[in-house]
Amino acid sequence: MLIVFGGLPGTGKTTLAKAVAKRYAAAYLRIDTIEMAIRTTEVLREDIGPAGYVVAYWVAEENLRLGHVVVADSVNPLQITRESWSLVARNAGVPLIAVEVVCSDLVEHRRRIESRTPDLDGLPPLTWESVCHRTYEKWSSPHLVLDTAGKSIAEAEQELIDHLSTAGRVLSTLSHKTRKSPP
Numbered sequence: 371m372l373i374v375f376g377g378l379p380g381t382g383k384t385t386l387a388k389a390v391a392k393r394y395a396a397a398y399l400r401i402d403t404i405e406m407a408i409r410t411t412e413v414l415r416e417d418i419g420p421a422g423y424v425v426a427y428w429v430a431e432e433n434l435r436l437g438h439v440v441v442a443d444s445v446n447p448l449q450i451t452r453e454s455w456s457l458v459a460r461n462a463g464v465p466l467i468a469v470e471v472v473c474s475d476l477v478e479h480r481r482r483i484e485s486r487t488p489d490l491d492g493l494p495p496l497t498w499e500s501v502c503h504r505t506y507e508k509w510s511s512p513h514l515v516l517d518t519a520g521k522s523i524a525e526a527e528q529e530l531i532d533h534l535s536t537a538g539r540v541l542s543t544l545s546h547k548t549r550k551s552p553p
Contacts, residue, residue, distance in 0.1 A: 375471060
């Protein structure tokens with residue numbers, strides 16, 4: 371299974387993605403980490419374009435083909451990035467669960483942004499203004515939306531795990547129904 375997270379910074383997506391990866395003993399691919407690694411090579415310093423996403427697509431597909439659950443963690447801001455994750459799942463022949471993490475309380479969201487410290491060496495700190503002006507396209511494909519506003523980390527994690535368990539059962543049922551019995 372491929373579980374793809376998306377959402378603006380400060381919504382709680384990385385915290386939730388890490389919890390899911392741990393729970394499912396999944397391969398965890400964080401675009402920020404991949405992009406920081408690319409930048410340290412000094413081949414691409416500032417504008418690395420889609421390189422981090424492209425690396426993640428390839429690594430995800432390879433891990434999925436090996437039978438691993440993969441959790442992908444990124445802002446996932448564009449329709450094309452979401453379509454690319456969908457293609458990765460199709461190519462690997464696995465179900466895709468897309469999760470958009472939001473924080474509907476703007477005061478809380480802003481507080482999170484302004485009080486956080488970067489958790490990766492070299493990752494520049496965010497500003498509320500940079501988050502507000504970030505390109506983030508509306509999702510057009512079916513996906514789970516998890517609002518973390520007013521919830522503790524534990525509450526948001528439990529809600530997500532409950533949704534993933536339900537989605538996993540549905541996907542499993544659908545995949546069994548589409549398999550043909552041997553003659």
